[in-house]
Amino acid sequence: MSAATPVSTSAVPTGGRPPITAARRRRRPMPYLLLIPATGFLVLALGYPLIRQVVMSFQEYGLAQQFGQPAEWTGIDNFSRLLSDSYFWLIVARSILFCLVNAGLTMVGGISLALLMTRISTPVRLVLQVALLLAWAMPHLASLTVWQWLFDTNYGVVNYALTNWLGLDFDNHAWLIQPLSFYFVATVVICWMSVPFVAFAVYAALTQVPGDVLEAGEIDGANGWQRFRLITVPLIKPVLLIVGLLQIIWDLKVFTQIFVLQDAGGITRDTHLIGTYVYQLGIKEGNFGLAAAASGIILVLTVGVGFHYVRLLVRQEDEL
Amino acid sequence: MRQASFLAAGIAAALVLAACGGDEDPVAESDEPDSTEAPGDDAAPEPADLRLWVNGGDTPQEMRDWLIATFEEQNPGSTLTIEEQSWEGLVERLTTSLASPTETPDVVEVGNTQAPTFTNVGAFLPLTDDQVAELGGSDLLPGFVEAGTANGQVSAVPLYAGSKVVFYRTDLFEDAGVEVPSTLDEFVEVAETLTEASDDSNFSGFYFPGADWRNAVAFIWDAGGDLAVQNGDTWEGALSTPESQAGLEVVQRLFAQSNAAKDGDEAESWIPWCNDEIGMLSAPGWAYGVIQDPDAGCPDTPAAENIGVFALPGQDGPAPVLLGGSNVAISAQSQHPELAYELLKLILSEEFQAQYAQNGLTPAKISLTSEMEDNETNAAAIAAAAEAKLTPAAENWASVEGARILEDFFIGIATGGDVVQLSADADAAITEALN
Numbered sequence: 001m002s003a004a005t006p007v008s009t010s011a012v013p014t015g016g017r018p019p020i021t022a023a024r025r026r027r028r029p030m031p032y033l034l035l036i037p038a039t040g041f042l043v044l045a046l047g048y049p050l051i052r053q054v055v056m057s058f059q060e061y062g063l064a065q066q067f068g069q070p071a072e073w074t075g076i077d078n079f080s081r082l083l084s085d086s087y088f089w090l091i092v093a094r095s096i097l098f099c100l101v102n103a104g105l106t107m108v109g110g111i112s113l114a115l116l117m118t119r120i121s122t123p124v125r126l127v128l129q130v131a132l133l134l135a136w137a138m139p140h141l142a143s144l145t146v147w148q149w150l151f152d153t154n155y156g157v158v159n160y161a162l163t164n165w166l167g168l169d170f171d172n173h174a175w176l177i178q179p180l181s182f183y184f185v186a187t188v189v190i191c192w193m194s195v196p197f198v199a200f201a202v203y204a205a206l207t208q209v210p211g212d213v214l215e216a217g218e219i220d221g222a223n224g225w226q227r228f229r230l231i232t233v234p235l236i237k238p239v240l241l242i243v244g245l246l247q248i249i250w251d252l253k254v255f256t257q258i259f260v261l262q263d264a265g266g267i268t269r270d271t272h273l274i275g276t277y278v279y280q281l282g283i284k285e286g287n288f289g290l291a292a293a294a295s296g297i298i299l300v301l302t303v304g305v306g307f308h309y310v311r312l313l314v315r316q317e318d319e320l
Numbered sequence: 321m322r323q324a325s326f327l328a329a330g331i332a333a334a335l336v337l338a339a340c341g342g343d344e345d346p347v348a349e350s351d352e353p354d355s356t357e358a359p360g361d362d363a364a365p366e367p368a369d370l371r372l373w374v375n376g377g378d379t380p381q382e383m384r385d386w387l388i389a390t391f392e393e394q395n396p397g398s399t400l401t402i403e404e405q406s407w408e409g410l411v412e413r414l415t416t417s418l419a420s421p422t423e424t425p426d427v428v429e430v431g432n433t434q435a436p437t438f439t440n441v442g443a444f445l446p447l448t449d450d451q452v453a454e455l456g457g458s459d460l461l462p463g464f465v466e467a468g469t470a471n472g473q474v475s476a477v478p479l480y481a482g483s484k485v486v487f488y489r490t491d492l493f494e495d496a497g498v499e500v501p502s503t504l505d506e507f508v509e510v511a512e513t514l515t516e517a518s519d520d521s522n523f524s525g526f527y528f529p530g531a532d533w534r535n536a537v538a539f540i541w542d543a544g545g546d547l548a549v550q551n552g553d554t555w556e557g558a559l560s561t562p563e564s565q566a567g568l569e570v571v572q573r574l575f576a577q578s579n580a581a582k583d584g585d586e587a588e589s590w591i592p593w594c595n596d597e598i599g600m601l602s603a604p605g606w607a608y609g610v611i612q613d614p615d616a617g618c619p620d621t622p623a624a625e626n627i628g629v630f631a632l633p634g635q636d637g638p639a640p641v642l643l644g645g646s647n648v649a650i651s652a653q654s655q656h657p658e659l660a661y662e663l664l665k666l667i668l669s670e671e672f673q674a675q676y677a678q679n680g681l682t683p684a685k686i687s688l689t690s691e692m693e694d695n696e697t698n699a700a701a702i703a704a705a706a707e708a709k710l711t712p713a714a715e716n717w718a719s720v721e722g723a724r725i726l727e728d729f730f731i732g733i734a735t736g737g738d739v740v741q742l743s744a745d746a747d748a749a750i751t752e753a754l755n
Contacts, residue, residue, distance in 0.1 A: 062441075063415065063437065063438075063441045063443075064440075064441040064442070066415060066419045066441070067418070067419055067441045067442045067443050067652065068419075068442065068652075069441075069442070152581075153581035153582075153583075153584060154522050154580075154581055154584075154592070154597075171521050172521060172522065172579060172581075174581055174582050174583055176583055177582055177583045177731070177735055263408070265531075265581060265583035265584060266583055266731075267583070267728045267731050267732065268723070268724040268727065268728050269723075269724075269725075269728050269749075270728075280722065280723060283412045283415060283416070284411065284412060284719075284722030284723065285719040285722045285723055285753070286415060286437075286718070286719065286722070
């Protein structure tokens with residue numbers, strides 16, 4: 001798309017180059033040859049665990065099997081047991097909701113910071129960028145330990161500040177004990193860790209938005225919000241879609257943050273998300289078959305949630 | 321420290337990866353001595369590098385140094401590496417490591433309540449009757465031998481035992497004008513009095529964090545209840561029985577006077593102790609040493625200088641507290657079983673076990689109990705151990721701990737939930753996990 005193209009939100013016509021016919025595409029083997037290395041690596045890295053998982057999900061595979069006893073085939077027992085368990089569905093629903101809220105908040109926060117970065121002077125921007133980079137590069141367990149201390153019931157700084165500085169009654173308040181409050185803390189931690197990535201990616205995209213288009217829009221009488229919505233967003237849409245998809249995938253399979261917070265407090269059963277639940281089924285309780293089946297179901301769900309997004313992404317790329 | 325447990329896990333993972341890299345052929349190696357050995361030869365096992373896992377800080381550094389030095393001296397050419405694992409997440413690490421011939425440590429310490437699960441699935445190398453006799457036979461602590469026995473075969477032997485005792489602040493007792501309690505009712509009253517006497521909102525007469533089921537279970541047992549009971553071939557959760565409910569009433573009262581985190585656990589309880597926030601603390605005997613430690617504790621402060629100790633009283637004599645301690649076993653996948661057995665012999669030797677006794681733990685052999693220093697802490701520990709009980713001997717008990725059913729249950733009670741409803745839910749969860 002050239003800078004002079006008039007901005008329109010409807011689809012840009014695909015014309016320009018002659019359409020490649022299906023027959024012509026099939027005659028060229030090169031693209032397929034080029035796919036081989038990537039596919040090969042994927043099969044090498046994921047193939048065996050994936051096959052093993054599928055096999056296990058149809059077996060009664062517990063601790064005894066882990067230590068060498070033959071596994072018994074049980075057909076779809078594992079799947080029917082999970083699918084008829086209302087607690088499993090509760091966790092699935094909880095995870096999807098948690099993922100959407102977190103991905104949404106992260107995107108809003110990241111885009112806002114990116115916009116802020118385009119407006120502030122260079123020294124201030126550099127300070128902000130370094131701070132974001134540090135937050136993002138910090139190893140999860142190290143920063144989680146600090147978050148845990150901040151929200152500690154007896155000695156936490158958060159309780160101290162709310163009680164002594166704001167005069168609220170947060171003395172010995174247990175932040176993790178109510179599931180909603182637990183998820184609030186988890187959301188704060190997760191957004192803190194993932195906003196920097198979104199901010200950097202979107203900021204990079206924003207620097208590519210041509211100034212003259214925005215200026216033309218301004219001359220035509222578009223206000224700030226309109227320029228953002230009708231000019232900037234469509235131009236950086238591919239980046240937004242990719243980053244958004246990554247956030248959704250990451251937040252759906254979130255594990256470390258929840259696992260560490262569960263260790264610090266809270267009621268485990270009321271705070272499980274998909275990741276920690278599968279871990280408990282498999283590694284902690286030794287029901288590897290059941291855990292494998294649960295992972296299988298979740299894989300299908302993830303693909304389901306992601307599919308719509310990927311399609312949107314592919315269509316967007318076609319348009320460009 | 322949580323961080324430390326993850327560090328340990330990370331290090332363990334790194335070691336595991338490193339072990340994968342080796343491309344020796346261990347099976348062929350271990351076959352060799354058998355085929356070449358002349359009959360009557362003094363079967364000295366082939367030198368090798370052994371790995372031993374010990375958990376947490378229960379085995380002090382001097383004891384580890386002694387073990388390494390003595391083992392390497394007795395088995396020239398062999399080396400011993402001791403890797404410390406954290407108790408938190410131990411079941412997961414044992415599950416993944418013990419099953420692999422290349423990753424497994426040769427000898428492992430396992431918590432006595434975790435021992436039945438791993439013994440039953442065949443994770444440990446079974447010992448012959450002669451070997452058990454050589455290791456101590458009937459002198460070994462019977463409850464622990466039972467925990468390490470499956471189908472009549474012993475594979476995990478006791479390492480040490482240590483039941484919790486109650487530490488109390490003599491100065492705070494004096495200030496509040498209370499005496500050392502001799503019955504459970506008095507104990508609860510003293511706890512309530514101490515909490516009322518303090519103006520610190522973090523202070524607990526009896527320190528009782530919500531997730532501390534290992535202490536809470538003593539009150540259920542004292543009232544005649546239990547966590548689960550065997551009914552024919554199946555196990556059933558037993559928290560809803562009238563006896564258990566009576567015990568839970570005591571638990572509720574004690575939660576009410578405690579200002580410990582309602583969803584916290586009992587790990588690192590010496591931090592609030594050193595902060596003058598505890599009147600009475602139920603902890604293993606070695607906690608005394610931690611409080612006196614210049615790095616971890618607070619020597620030369622009132623909290624360290626005014627410590628008294630007693631065994632938790634029940635309705636009639638000492639209460640049945642949870643029998644703590646460890647078993648030790650050879651991994652079934654160990655590539656050097658003979659050498660590992662030599663190490664096991666050394667671990668159960670009088671010299672090594674006597675050192676546990678000197679450190680305030682009950683040694684694996686009954687005959688060595690006399691080695692324990694004659695002091696207040698050890699006297700209380702021996703009194704407590706006399707009545708101590710084990711968690712239900714169900715094969716799948718580790719699942720109950722893995723799913724944190726009891727932690728969730730007691731946190732629910734600590735936050736003022738409906739005890740009858742919570743008990744019914746927990747019973748259902750326990751029954752499902754055990755069968």
